Amino acid sequence: MYKRILIATDGSERSERAIEQGVSLAKSLGASVVGLNAMPTYRAFVGSVGDITNTLEDDYRRAAEERSTVILSDLDKAAKAAGVPCETHYLYGKPVHQAIIDATDTYDCDLVVMASHGRGSVGTLLLGSVTQKVLMHGERPVLVVR
Amino acid sequence: MYKRILISTDGSEHSKRAIAQGVTLARSLGASVVGLNAAPSLSIDANKMDDISHSMEVEYRRAVEEQSRAMLSEIEKAAGEAGVSCQTHFLYGDPVHRSIIKAADDNHCDLVVMGSHGRGSVGTLLLGSVTQKVLAHDERPVLVVR
Numbered sequence: 001m002y003k004r005i006l007i008a009t010d011g012s013e014r015s016e017r018a019i020e021q022g023v024s025l026a027k028s029l030g031a032s033v034v035g036l037n038a039m040p041t042y043r044a045f046v047g048s049v050g051d052i053t054n055t056l057e058d059d060y061r062r063a064a065e066e067r068s069t070v071i072l073s074d075l076d077k078a079a080k081a082a083g084v085p086c087e088t089h090y091l092y093g094k095p096v097h098q099a100i101i102d103a104t105d106t107y108d109c110d111l112v113v114m115a116s117h118g119r120g121s122v123g124t125l126l127l128g129s130v131t132q133k134v135l136m137h138g139e140r141p142v143l144v145v146r
Numbered sequence: 147m148y149k150r151i152l153i154s155t156d157g158s159e160h161s162k163r164a165i166a167q168g169v170t171l172a173r174s175l176g177a178s179v180v181g182l183n184a185a186p187s188l189s190i191d192a193n194k195m196d197d198i199s200h201s202m203e204v205e206y207r208r209a210v211e212e213q214s215r216a217m218l219s220e221i222e223k224a225a226g227e228a229g230v231s232c233q234t235h236f237l238y239g240d241p242v243h244r245s246i247i248k249a250a251d252d253n254h255c256d257l258v259v260m261g262s263h264g265r266g267s268v269g270t271l272l273l274g275s276v277t278q279k280v281l282a283h284d285e286r287p288v289l290v291v292r
Contacts, residue, residue: 001174021287028147028175116281126282135262135281136272141167141291144281 006109011071014115018145022113035075035088038099039064097133152255157217160261164291168259173228181221181234183214184245243279259289
């Protein structure tokens, strides 16, 4: 069955459930896990104001990377605890759904596991926008976890 | 992991791939399969033409049921060949996504497997409307197959 399972996380509570299910599925199937956290490019609402914009973007990038380290180490821990081989990746700069789809190809994964909603959309949408776009544009099967 | 997997089919190409993946997954996990075909009722605006609409509906139902037997036997055959225990159900009525969720509830399924598109939407939508509604309203994990 599935050999390499990509688990996409943004650190949200629902993502934690996706991690749990993705890791236990990998364990049951003897598959390995590729953990992914993707962040879109920083977009300032103020347009281009030279130095300030750069500073803001630097701060954003630093904060995003720091958070990513924590998010991905949680995933890594969950996989290790289950005895599932795991690697993790952080991607910056693409629309998140595109980063997920590209990573699925790059790391040769045959299944994507992700939450129905991420950070942005809980309570507002019936299905999160990133999840929806992965379902629309990706070629691989997607396990959507609530 | 998953113990009872509901595979929903409407006979479309995407559904066929959902059947193949759902059955393989069930075999890998030692799970059983519940096959489902849920058909919408015939909607005609000719409310006032009771006799005609009634006879049309009777005919429609008969055709739908016949078709359903063929779709469900595909699941039974795939499961049989994989040595996976399987039962199948036909549900008639609206809306289809509710039938799918109800069947998953009634049969105590812990995973739903379905195609990204059904018969209605291939080529027109990026993500089928029934699939989208199941994702929005079901509490269970859903494996969406392309």
